Amino acid sequence: MTSPASSSEVKYLIESSEGNTFDVSGAALRQSNTFNAMFLNIGADGPIPFTDYNEATLKKVFEYCEHSVNEENYSGPKHQDDLSKWDLNFFNEMDQKMFIDVINASNFLDIERLTSYCCERIARMLRGKNTQEMIKVITLPTAEELEAKQKVEEKKAAAAKKVAEKAAETAEKTETLEELPVQQLVQTTRNKLTRKYLSFSNE
Amino acid sequence: MEKPFPLFRLPRIVIEEVIRIMSPFEIINFAMTSLKSKTLIKSLLRNGRNSYAELQLNTYKESEISIIGFEVYFEFKVTSDKTKDGMREYKEYMETEKIYTLWIYSDNVLDEWMKVVKTVKEIFKFKKHLVRFEIDNFPTQNKSIVDFIKSLTPSIESCEFYGKAETDEDVEYFLNNLNVTEFVGFNLKLSDRFTFPQDNFLECFTIDPGNWVTLDQLLRFHGSEFCIHDSPLTNYELNLFLIFWMTSQCHQNLCFLLININDPQTLDIIFNLPHERINPDVERIGRLPNNDTIPLRGEIDIKRNDGMTGTIDFKWREDQMLLQMVVSRID
The missing domain is CATH 3.30.710.10 (Potassium Channel Kv1.1; Chain A)
Structure with missing residues (x-):
């Protein structure tokens, strides 16, 4: 069907x-x-x-x-x-x-x-x-409706904050290549190449 | 749909979309329907779409609140003329700027103006604020207007003064209470004893008439651009001012000076200092302090001790001779 x-x-x-x-x-x-x-x-x-x-x-x-x-x-x-x-x-x-x-x-x-x-x-x-x-x-919102709407907003904000905090924690722990400064990145790559070249020539 | 529409019972995303479609006029009117509506509007607009380049507050007879966006102006005019209530106007300026105007009537123009300004400040964000202060329109309430603006924002970027009352008090009160950070324009007559009370750096001063601008006053200004008309400065004082500038004793950030000459017959007094007359056929390029370039043809050069050049020429405005100096680096 x-x-x-x-x-x-x-x-x-x-x-x-x-x-x-x-x-x-x-x-x-x-x-x-x-x-x-x-x-x-x-x-x-x-x-x-x-x-x-x-x-x-x-x-x-x-x-x-x-x-x-x-x-x-x-x-x-x-x-x-x-x-x-x-x-x-x-x-x-x-x-x-x-x-x-x-x-x-x-x-x-x-x-x-x-x-x-x-x-x-x-x-x-x-x-x-x-x-x-x-x-x-328009019908204006009553105090209760407003309060209820605010509570929902606060809950959402709290949830978003939690997610953001968690994301920040994760980000702190993980050092990604993209976050390295360009010069450091270049140096890292050079080091890797040098090591590779050296190990190759040692062989 | 005769019954009142329960807008606030709709999902937030729908209300947001409705608000997005509204013009600032409707958003302001809507926010003023109740405190609750304003609270909701504020929370809905919190995430952007509510930022404008500038807020202009004018205390004209038809007091104005202008919300300036990118090539779009929304002017809210509060009027005491009942026939104009709800009137709308649309104008285009220079084919790029669109100006929407809405008039609202009130028997107490200033109260209504303040109500709208307060709402506007609460619901929108502005990068800059300009106040055009007309001191004659609400003479007994000028101080409360200043106090009101101060309660909304302790500092503004620009202000312009207008009026014929020839009273210093309200202007002094304004400048003593509101910190102006970029531009001050005096378009009114003040007493000869008036002194500019702020000592912070401003990008630009325009003063017309500048009957109160003595040499001492001029030396105390901190700014980079000055347009001064009708000052009492003598050629001897202008000469002193230029010497102070050349020896870096004043106005290190000066970029532009336009000032009246009271005695065109004795210009040699002004130039009783090291200077160089440039051949009018020679065109040069000067680099301004902000790194822009400017073409210069001929004129008279004076040099500051750090190598900056002041290029001076003379202009006429009606029967008044003006000295104009552009500061640049000429290599």
Whole structure:
């Protein structure tokens, strides 16, 4: 049923949070970097579980992917004004909840083009607005949300620090050739050559 | 999407992308929506993409905050004219520089200006700061403007003073409280008793009018470029200044001097020192202290005791004669 073959005819089964499954073409799925990293080369034995997202959201996301299969390779964000009629309809027919679900799913699946258009659409909501107008357009985070977000950031920073410390420790222990100053490197090479030459002539 | 959009519930990477698409105007307005938004913006922008070449703060009637990037200017103007609120303008200058301007209305221009400046300083990083201080616009609040800038940055690279009030106090207060490191421009009338209070090295001084620039004052400046108009210096004092320079007793780092001559009839007093008149047909190449080269044609050379050459010529600005000296090494 699923295979790592690259033909666009190949269909993959996707499983949603409701446990429902549906088909998506390989060509559409390959727009997801997450899919590419996880399944493209090894294939999948059963339905691919994207169970954090409901069926409606996943279908919407893959509807976009199916539509843009034949578009040129993604080369950075397009201005909203350059979107096609189909693209505009695609976004306009979503309510806010669906739009947010689509952004989250697109972000998880790492579909650059869709994520980027969604971001552009959000930025457009704020474009040309002053502070008071922005306050009406966006929901400001509550203290709890802010705290939770900060905690996540702190955790990430602590983890990154740990990794950096470990890397620094390893680097201290390992003296690589690249780190030697050029003159020292030249000298080392000369010494090696001299030794080689001497041992050769001794023989 | 009529309901307010819960932007902050989206993944960080998405919010970052949205912020990346925004112009500095929107980022500033957004950061000013709440303290929480500002905190988030600060944490999101911490990893770069928030650095600009220069921040210019102008206390004009329409007080300005200009964020200068690479060939792109974002000017935020705070105005007391309600009809201009939200007005935007786009200009191109010399076909390379793009200038975006946004006006915001406030019935208290200075308060709003300070609010925006504070936000801008908190969320963006700047390599340089320039303050254009117009002393007439908020005369009773000049000291608080200085205190405010000092609370954001103890030193600035450049400042320019403008005004007609003929008062030294606010300028002195500014220079006593804010350390200027590269450029000072005086474009206002100060009293004859004014003394420049800083003794650190500055790259450039422009002083117009320089009614307060006595010989003693000139000798105390530490800098490499000077443009001084309307100074009371006599030709005899200019002669003394040049002799001090030739004997390395002052201004070792002088690269350029432009100063008015009060008595064009007695130029021989200035040149009562060893000098050499160069044939105007002779073109030479001088190497400037920064290692750039400059073509020199004719003029009058004076030599410093370390071999550096001061090449002097004269110019006119309206009815005022100016002495110009370029310092270079001529081999």
